[in-house]
Amino acid sequence: MLSSKAMRTHWQVVASSTDVSPGPLGVRLLGDDYVIWRGPEGDLVAAPDRCPHREAPLSAGTVEDGCLSCVYHGWTFAGGGRCSDVPSADEGVPIPPKANLSTIGVTEKYGLVWLCPAEPSAPIPEMSVDSDPSFRRINTGVAVWKVSAPRMVDNFLDISHFPYVHVGTFGGAQDSNVPPIELVDLDDGYHGYRYEVVAKNPEEAQKTSGSAESVVERVMTTGFHLPLAVRSTIAYETGLVHIILLLATPIDEVTSYFTFVIWRNDDFDVPAEDVIQFDRAIGEEDRVMLERLSGELPMERTALVSVRADKASVEWRRRFAGLLEA
Ligand code: FES
Ligand SMILES: [Fe+2]
Numbered sequence: 001m002l003s004s005k006a007m008r009t010h011w012q013v014v015a016s017s018t019d020v021s022p023g024p025l026g027v028r029l030l031g032d033d034y035v036i037w038r039g040p041e042g043d044l045v046a047a048p049d050r051c052p053h054r055e056a057p058l059s060a061g062t063v064e065d066g067c068l069s070c071v072y073h074g075w076t077f078a079g080g081g082r083c084s085d086v087p088s089a090d091e092g093v094p095i096p097p098k099a100n101l102s103t104i105g106v107t108e109k110y111g112l113v114w115l116c117p118a119e120p121s122a123p124i125p126e127m128s129v130d131s132d133p134s135f136r137r138i139n140t141g142v143a144v145w146k147v148s149a150p151r152m153v154d155n156f157l158d159i160s161h162f163p164y165v166h167v168g169t170f171g172g173a174q175d176s177n178v179p180p181i182e183l184v185d186l187d188d189g190y191h192g193y194r195y196e197v198v199a200k201n202p203e204e205a206q207k208t209s210g211s212a213e214s215v216v217e218r219v220m221t222t223g224f225h226l227p228l229a230v231r232s233t234i235a236y237e238t239g240l241v242h243i244i245l246l247l248a249t250p251i252d253e254v255t256s257y258f259t260f261v262i263w264r265n266d267d268f269d270v271p272a273e274d275v276i277q278f279d280r281a282i283g284e285e286d287r288v289m290l291e292r293l294s295g296e297l298p299m300e301r302t303a304l305v306s307v308r309a310d311k312a313s314v315e316w317r318r319r320f321a322g323l324l325e326a
Contacts, residue, residue, distance in 0.1 A: 001150065001250055001296070002031045004324040009121035010227050011107070011114040012249040013259055016142055020044060020113060024068055026059030028251045029115055035059040036106060036113060039079035040066030046106035046115055047081050052099050077101055110245070110261050111139040125225040126188040129243055129263045138262040138272040140280065145248075147290040149228050149256040150297040150320065152248035155286055156230035157222060157312040159195065165289045169282045170199040178309035190231050191319075192223025192312055207270045208278040210240045224316045226323050241265050244279065253296050258283070299324070 001007060007030055014027040015036065023037030026049050033049035035058040045068075049059050056072035063069075067084060068077045076085035081101030089095070105116035109124050129135050145152065155161065160178050162171040174197060181193045201209050201216045209216050219235045228249065234242040242264045249257040260283065262276060298304055299321045306314050 001148075001324060002253055005118065006121070006323050006326045007227065007250070008118040009116065011105070011116045011120060011122075011124045012228070013112045013142065013247045014115050014249060014257060015113040016139055016259070017108050017111050017113055018139075019142065022063040022066070024059045024061055024063055026057065027115070029117065030250055031252045032117065033057070033059075034104065034115060034117075035061075035068070036115075037063045037068050038066060041079060042066075043079070044106045044108060044113065045077075045079065045081055045101075045103055047077075047101035047103045051075060052083070052101065058101075075099065111137065112142075112247075112259065112261070122226075125190075125229045125231075125245075127231070127243075127245060127261075127263065128188055132263075132265075134265045135241075135243075135263040136266070136268050136272075138264070138276055140260055140262070140276050142257050142259040143287075144251065145256050145258045145287050145291065146254065147256055147287070147293065148254050148296045149248035149250040150299075150317070151290055151293055152246075152256060152258065152286075153224065153228050153230055153316060153320075154297055154313045155290055156232075156246045156248075157192070157224060157316055158310065159197070159222070160309040161289070162197070165285050166282055169278065169285060170197075170201070170205060172200045174198055180308065181311040183311060183315055186221055186223040186231075188225075188231075190221075190223030190225050191315070192221060192231075194219070194221045196220070204281065205278045207274045208242065208276075209236060210238055210266060211236065222312065224312070226316075226319055228320075239265075254294075258287070 020036050025036045027034050034046050035049040036046045039045045049057050051070045053075050060071045061069050074087045078084040081103040083095050083099035107114050163174050163176045197218045199216050199218050222232045224230050230246045232244045245261045247259050
C-alpha cells in the first residue's frame with residue numbers, strides 16, 4: 001500500500017478541522033510526516049514536517065499571525081510555505097528559494113482536514129446530504145487504530161460480524177444468516193448493497209434511533225468509495241435517516257486514522273454527543289476486534305476464504321487492488 005504511487009493521488013483525512021487552529025499540527029500519512037497550520041488568510045498549509053535548514057520537525061514550532069516559526073533557529077514560513085524570515089541572515093540578503101517549503105495539497109471538507117501528497121486523481125468522496133438543510137452534521141474526532149486501513153474497510157462493508165462483535169450494542173437481535181447481497185451503484189458514486197436489519201435498541205441507543213421500542217427495523221445501504229471510504233445509510237420506520245461516513249487513512253501499513261461523520265434529519269434537539277455515544281460504542285467493538293488481527297489485509301484474490309456474505313468486501317478488495325497497481 002505504501003509503495004503504491006496511486007495512494008498518494010487520493011485525498012485522505014488526517015485530522016478534524018478543529019485540531020489545527022492555528023497549529024502547527026504534526027500528522028503522518030503513508031509513512032511520511034507532515035506539518036499543517038492555518039496561514040495568514042485562514043487557509044490551511046501542509047508540508048513535509050522537516051525544516052529545510054537543519055531538518056527540525058516544524059510541528060514542534062509555533063504559529064503567530066499565520067506564520068510558522070521553526071523551533072531550532074527561528075526561520076519563519078508564511079502562507080503557501082514561503083520562507084519569510086531567516087533571523088540569522090543580514091538584512092537585505094535574499095532568502096534562498098530552496099528555503100521555501102514544498103507544500104502538498106490540503107483542504108477542509110465535512111469538518112475534516114484532507115491531504116493529498118501528489119496531484120489528485122479524484123475528488124473527495126461526495127456527500128450530497130451535507131448541503132441538505134434538513135440534516136445536521138456531527139463530527140466525532142479522529143482516533144488512531146493499530147489496524148491496517150484495508151482491514152478496517154473490509155470490516156465496515158461486512159454485516160456478518162454484527163451478531164458476534166456487536167452483541168454488546170445493536171447486534172443481539174439479528175439473524176446470523178446473511179441474505180443474498182446484490183451489489184448496485186448507490187447515489188453519490190458509492191457502490192454497495194441494500195439490506196434490512198433488526199437491531200436491538202437498548203436505552204443507550206434510543207437517543208440515536210429516536211425510538212423507545214426494544215427492537216427497531218432499519219433499512220440500510222452500505223457502500224464503498226475508493227480508496228478507503230465507506231458510507232452506511234440507516235432509515236428508520238419513523239422517517240429518521242442517519243447516515244455514517246466511515247474513513248480509514250493509512251498512517252503506515254498497520255496503523256490508521258479512523259473517523260466517522262454523521263448526518264441526520266432529526267429535530268436537532270438531542271445533543272450531538274448523545275447521538276454519537278452509541279455509534280462510538282459500536283466503533284469501539286470494531287476497534288477491539290480489528291486490533292486482534294495482525295499485519296496487512298492480503299490482497300491476492302485467493303489468499304482468504306470468502307463466502308457469499310463477503311461479496312461487498314471481496315468486490316471492494318478487487319477494485320482497491322486494481323487502484324494500487326494503477
Ligand atoms: S532547523 Fe529550522 S530553522 Fe534551523
Ligand atoms: Fe462492525
